[in-house]
Amino acid sequence: MKPEIHPVYFDNAKITCACGTVYAIGSTKETTLVDLCAACHPFYTGKQKIMDTARRMEKFAERSVQKATVATGKKVKREKRAVQKKAKEENTEKPTKVSGN
Numbered sequence: 001m002k003p004e005i006h007p008v009y010f011d012n013a014k015i016t017c018a019c020g021t022v023y024a025i026g027s028t029k030e031t032t033l034v035d036l037c038a039a040c041h042p043f044y045t046g047k048q049k050i051m052d053t054a055r056r057m058e059k060f061a062e063r064s065v066q067k068a069t070v071a072t073g074k075k076v077k078r079e080k081r082a083v084q085k086k087a088k089e090e091n092t093e094k095p096t097k098v099s100g101n
């Protein structure tokens with residue numbers, strides 16, 4: 001090996017995962033932090049794990065809430081109209097009944 005060109009090699013370097021698992025490997029970096037490993041990756045565990053670093057889940061939830069409120073607004077208007085129609089019909093029917101009795 002040519003002297004003074006190779007980085008320091010650590011035989012017992014540690015890789016630490018966010019889930020707490022620690023792996024010992026050979027590396028030029030003494031310690032490494034990772035978000036996912038074989039012990040916690042959804043592909044291996046079969047469990048769903050959401051890493052929402054860009055706040056996409058919250059944004060989607062906000063958008064869906066806005067859409068829902070718009071939809072209910074139309075529904076409320078329709079229901080109001082139906083109630084008004086019923087009230088009008090009842091009002092027109094009542095006087096005839098009263099005059100008949």
Ligand SMILES: [Zn+2]
Pocket residue numbers: 017018019020021035036037038039040041
């Ligand atoms: Zn892990």
